[in-house]
Amino acid sequence: MGAGHAHTLYRHGHSPVHRLPPHCKLVAVLGFVVVVVSTPREALWAFALYAVLLAAVAAVARVPAGFLLKRLVIEVPFVAFALLMPFVVPGEQTELLGLTVSVPGLWGAWNVLAKGTLGVAASVLLASTTELRSLLLGLQRLRL
Incomplete structure (x- = not known):
């Protein structure tokens, strides 16, 4: 019974995003969410830019769109x-x-x-590229 148990949100990979330190990814997602929430709702161009940025991160991380979309169901x-x-x-x-x-x-x-949607997508990308244990260690490193 020593088999590893990965969380269903995590997608194993060896991309540059997967290799980033977890505390850096946590700070990046927090900063992204703060910027998104601070953006006036009328700035449609900014939201399009944020979506393109998330799509680029997903592409670099090699996380398929279908994988992300299934996990966005939590937003229903x-x-x-x-x-x-x-x-x-x-x-x-x-x-x-x-x-x-x-x-x-x-x-x-x-x-x-x-x-x-942007906040949930960023969180799903974080969980998709960072193991739960690493996330906890990143939070510990940030003294949270």
């Missing part, structure tokens, strides 16, 4: 909440696909979807 409750926002948030109304929706609700939904 936030997606459901975001889809309701245009219908329940009060404010100026507009027509979208034949439905009357709230403009502030649309912006709120976009905000939740964009920032949530």
Whole structure:
């Protein structure tokens, strides 16, 4: 019974991303999330840039898109909440696909979807390229 037990989020590999020290990856993901959350929701170009950056990291780490997408399912409750926002948030109304929706609700939904998806994707990439034991050692090295 001495077989190794890898976590289902981790994807074994030998990429430059896998070789980075875990504490560096933790700080990078924290910094990325802070930047994403601090970005105004109207800066659509910035969110596209962040998505391209994550895609580049996934490509360098050789983590397939399907692997990441399956693990993004954890975000479904936030997606459901975001889809309701245009219908329940009060404010100026507009027509979208034949439905009357709230403009502030649309912006709120976009905000939740964009920032949530980028944050979850960054976390999934971190977990995909760093073993759980290494993550714990990285947190310990950062004195957390």
